[in-house]
Amino acid sequence: xxxxxxxxxxxxxxxxxxxxxxYQSSQSLGxxxxxxxxxxxxxxxxxxxxxxxxxxxxxxxFLLFGKSPGR
Numbered sequence: 493x494x495x496x497x498x499x500x501x502x503x504x505x506x507x508x509x510x511x512x513x514x515y516q517s518s519q520s521l522g523x524x525x526x527x528x529x530x531x532x533x534x535x536x537x538x539x540x541x542x543x544x545x546x547x548x549x550x551x552x553x554f555l556l557f558g559k560s561p562g563r
Contacts, residue, residue: 500554507548514540 517523517537526534533541 494558496554496558500551500558503547503551503554505551507544507546507551510540510544510547512544514544 514537517540518527518533523534523537526532532538
């Protein structure tokens with residue numbers, strides 16, 4: 493397996509884990525209260541969402557458009 497594919501899978505898994513943490517964080521009582529009062533999630537939750545989505549998209553991009561040795 494090429495190094496690019498391994499990196500792509502690692503990025504996808506890390507992105508999925510970060511998005512899971514974002515979901516768990518957004519369902520916490522403190523985050524629910526903050527969202528009800530301010531209309532926004534906490535900064536930590538927002539960073540989990542941003543970094544998780546960016547990592548997953550980068551991994552999918554590497555997987556689809558990355559160079560492979562046979563091409």
